[in-house]
Amino acid sequence: MGPFVPELISEPFNLILAFLIGIAFGFILEQAGFSSSRRLAGVFYGYDFTVLRVFFTAAVTAMSGVLLLGHWGYLDVDAIFINPTWLYPAIVGGVIMGIGFILGGYCPGTSICALAIGKVDALFFVIGGMVGTFLYAEIYPSIQSFVNSSALGPIYVFDSLGIPQGVFAFILIAVALMAFILTSKIEKKVNPDNAPSLSFPTFSLRLATAATFLLALWFLWMPDRKQYLEQMVSKTDYILQNPVALMPVDELAFRLVDRDPRLQIFDFRSEDEFQQFALPNSVRLTERDVLGKSGNELIRNEFLKKVVIAKDLKQAETIARILMHLGAKNVYPLETDIHTFAQLFHLQPNEVKPAQWDTGLDPITLQFRKMASETLKQMIAEEKTKGQKKPRAVKKIKGGC
Template identity: 35%
Template sequence: MGPFQLTAEFGTWISYLVPLLIGMGFGAALEMSGFGDSRKLAAQFYFKDITVLRVMFTAIVVASLLIGLSSAIGLIDFDALFVNPTYLAPQIVGGVIMGIGFIIGGFCPGTSLVAASTFKIDGLFFVLGATFGIFLFGETVSSFEGFYNSTFLGRFTLPELFGVDAGIVLIGVVFMALFMFLGGEMLEDVFGKKVPADKLRFYPKKPMAWAFGGILITIAFVTAFVGQPDAKRLWELKAAELGPKMADRSVYVHPMEVAELTQNTGVYVKILDLRPQYHYNLFYLRNSVNVTMDQLEDPDYIKSLKALPANTVIFTVSTDDEVAAIGWQMLVAQGVPNVYIIEGGVNNWMSIFTPPPCLAYPKKGERKAEEPAFVFHRAVGDCCNTAYPEIRHKEKPTDCHLESFSQDAAAHSEAGEKKPEAPIVKFERKVKLERKAAVQGGCS
């Protein structure tokens, strides 16, 4: 499933060669389309030559459709692609400035390099000016850094804005592009070719244009019909790649390692508790949050998890670890990084960090999967040492928090004053922080 990590999968030389070939093809296409001629580029703003509009809109629409369709049928993981983060206000201002510069200079940064590569004088001077502008920006950005980083929306796309499937947005984009093609041709006829109004045609002139438009519309509707994959379908698509991690249990982390990480100031630990709320209210790990499976399919919630700092480790936990494993599948399938499962769930946790008998006792007899192994006398939440072993995870829990001082509690507290060391537990450390870089590309 794409995109491919070229260096990891094919080696260093291939990772150099592929971008080089793509860049050569892209540059050649721009030059053949006339993007190295500032007169042709500027003419679009006067509606005299819309070649630039045709080429760029065609590229945008075709790329959008291929990405959308590939994502819908599982050929590519859209979450692994880089999408420029949105800083709304500064990007609007930057767009206005760039537009003014485009009209005056006749180039955008990318097309100026195309012109400079063929030694056009205006292109060379534009590149020099752009380089000097970059230098000035770097020297002065600190004076308006607040505005430069304002109105941050993160990775924000049109489907998220409108709350619809990407295929619906693609249908709108295709019809908008076709309208722009037709409208642009009419404007070119009026302002460039001086065609009289009574001879204008309000439909495409060439049969190929009809065929091309029909293909675009068909692909857009197919993409919308198939729809973007949800968490369950994403896991089915990625099971061959991610499934072995569950089979060899490399993502099942021992509770003692979790306890150590919670006291590591260089790591931010987030625990997602997938148990029913009434089990969670009886006892839960300190700083854990109770979430449902529905939340793990909520795009906004997934987005919030992806926005966590790069040093974040996310753990899923349930009563045992069967439900937690399903939660892990849903998270990693949607591209959430650094997700692990607490091995054995809360039951295993409590067998290692055993609560005092005044709070809970082991359940006797056989029990079903995901059934609590301990019976609590009352709801304790996280008000016992078992819930926060990051404070002293090598000592036996001694905190009873009882309103009435029973004989058993007195004996337990007396023993607790000696603070006996817990048995040493041997385990394999498995957490490895990984920062998954999204594949990115394109021109400015």
């Protein structure tokens, strides 16, 4: 599961990769004609929309790939770098960049490309850029508070707009396709003699457009990975074909009291609920631990007997099924929710008066539960003093310009 940095790829190798990726980046930009400032500026005057075509096609391609790889579970979308939003600095910085673009005719990446093939104006752009960066650094202390204002964190555009991810992807692709058609018409009008000819035969172009549109339609219906897995494991056929064994309360209590080293409880309730009351030897996990790439090493340990506790039995069963679908072995949802378990063994911390023991039980079970109750209470108290195990934190990848 991607990405491979930082676990699989070391820092020095990552830098070599950066150089190789840069070579491909520069090569493609130059082949696309991004080393020509007149071509780049053309997008603003309607005589050449190459920039828009390349830029939008690249954005749509990469975005579609990220969505698909995330959906199929090949890419951990929560581990990749999402550039954080500082709203007003992004707008003001963008406006300054826009003015710089129309005056200078390049953007930073394309100026490097143009310099590489000998454009003297690009050399001036790059030198100007160095001076600009230095001057920015000089005034930075006085604008620092603005630059760091309106920090919204790594937010997604579909959340900002309040629409589902798939709907946004559909809209973006539809807008891109319409822009391609519209700008070709504008280009022909503004620049009838020299409009860049499209070397794709029209048929392939139409085919590609149709395929892209179908993909966009599919995004509209595609659930995200969590929903997809939940729906899949909740289907009747799936449940019939993949039975799940439940963990009986008495067996769990026995293994706990016995301090079975092969027992591991996964608690999927919220942090608050977990802090209020948790069973001994349990770790709190979140959906990230299940769906993310680094996951939790305890999930991958096939020798552990893994007991899943969640908000209720239904959720615990769903989580257990998803875990098993993703390759975990020996997973058992607890047969009741945790509060019923606590009641059965009289473990509730805030109990005013001890509830009556269920006298309908056979004497051996009753006696076991009474004894287990004492030990479990002790174990919970011990755990409180030494503190619970915390799941490993996920390493975030640094990125950005």
